[in-house]
Amino acid sequence: MDSAEIVAKLQGHDRRTVARLISLVEDGADDLADVIRAITPLQRGAAVVGLTGSPGVGKSTLASALVGAVRAKGKTVSVLAVDPTSPFTGGALLGDRLRMQEHATDSGVFIRSMATRGRLGGLAWATSHALRILDAAGSDVIIVETVGAGQSEVEVAHAADTTVVVLAPGLGDAIQANKAGILEIADIFVVNKADKDESRSTVRDIRQMLHLGAEREWQPPVLSTVADQGSGIDEVWEAIEQHRAFLEESGELRRRRLSRAANEISEIAVTSMRRQMGTVSEGAVLDELSAQVVEGKIDPYAAADKLLAQVGR
Numbered sequence: 001m002d003s004a005e006i007v008a009k010l011q012g013h014d015r016r017t018v019a020r021l022i023s024l025v026e027d028g029a030d031d032l033a034d035v036i037r038a039i040t041p042l043q044r045g046a047a048v049v050g051l052t053g054s055p056g057v058g059k060s061t062l063a064s065a066l067v068g069a070v071r072a073k074g075k076t077v078s079v080l081a082v083d084p085t086s087p088f089t090g091g092a093l094l095g096d097r098l099r100m101q102e103h104a105t106d107s108g109v110f111i112r113s114m115a116t117r118g119r120l121g122g123l124a125w126a127t128s129h130a131l132r133i134l135d136a137a138g139s140d141v142i143i144v145e146t147v148g149a150g151q152s153e154v155e156v157a158h159a160a161d162t163t164v165v166v167l168a169p170g171l172g173d174a175i176q177a178n179k180a181g182i183l184e185i186a187d188i189f190v191v192n193k194a195d196k197d198e199s200r201s202t203v204r205d206i207r208q209m210l211h212l213g214a215e216r217e218w219q220p221p222v223l224s225t226v227a228d229q230g231s232g233i234d235e236v237w238e239a240i241e242q243h244r245a246f247l248e249e250s251g252e253l254r255r256r257r258l259s260r261a262a263n264e265i266s267e268i269a270v271t272s273m274r275r276q277m278g279t280v281s282e283g284a285v286l287d288e289l290s291a292q293v294v295e296g297k298i299d300p301y302a303a304a305d306k307l308l309a310q311v312g313r
């Protein structure tokens, strides 16, 4: 497909094209630069909501319920399930597809899981590319679900406008969250599985920890849901919209997006530089410089400068 065709297909919200482009992201295909260049004029600025937390707390169930709430407002929505731990799509994500099945025939909903195959650029790179594609394809809201694997949580927080940290009672999750610095990245806390008795003490623990922390411009609400029964979901969506309003009024939305763009640019630049360095450091220039260093004709710093001067030629 050429660029004009891709643009036309995305403007027509063609789901197969979206799916194909996200597969290109998974593979880290070289022609993605052209795709991103072509679709940038379609950029609309979708609201990006991150859902993160330990496996099994109910993120996929909550995502599916939120899809219902967003659709009820007449907006289109995508769910991107990012799995940084598995090199292949499948396994745990199969369960996610089942949980989202109720939306399978709704043309205003796009659901996709994405494995990151440990390529150069990594999770942040893949997520930002996928978000650009989903945004260009016309999603008003993009929900990014990730498994809570430490660093990936923080990376999702960078990609999202609003980060929702999902916890469930009985896992000592509140304390773990505190240790992992999750209190810092959460804009909203959701304690799911509120049908279980212990959920009240989880809510209390988080509120207490937040209370001990520094005063903030935005105080993260701590909400309870029973995601598999759809209870408390409207309140979560309302909190997401309130956070969005806060982001816009305070100028924080622009700050977050600027910092996201800065990360994206440097990541692309560094990746490209590494690739070029790879070429240069296998060439005759390096052999020649090595000989000069061995013979004491130049120092290794001067040699490195000369090598760097070759990059980008």
Ligand SMILES: Nc1nc2c(ncn2[C@@H]2O[C@H](COP(=O)(O)OP(=O)(O)O)[C@@H](O)[C@H]2O)c(=O)[nH]1
Pocket: 053, 054, 055, 056, 057, 058, 059, 060, 061, 062, 095, 096, 099, 192, 193, 194, 195, 196, 225, 226, 227, 228, 229
């Ligand atoms: N009791 C209870 N179970 C739930 C609730 N929400 C989800 N579950 C179940 O918890 C399990 C894990 O849910 P899932 O959405 O796959 O969690 P994820 O790994 O965080 O995406 C599934 O068996 C769900 O049916 C809830 O509110 N209460």
Ligand SMILES: [Mg+2]
Pocket: 059, 060, 061, 096, 145
């Ligand atoms: Mg899941």
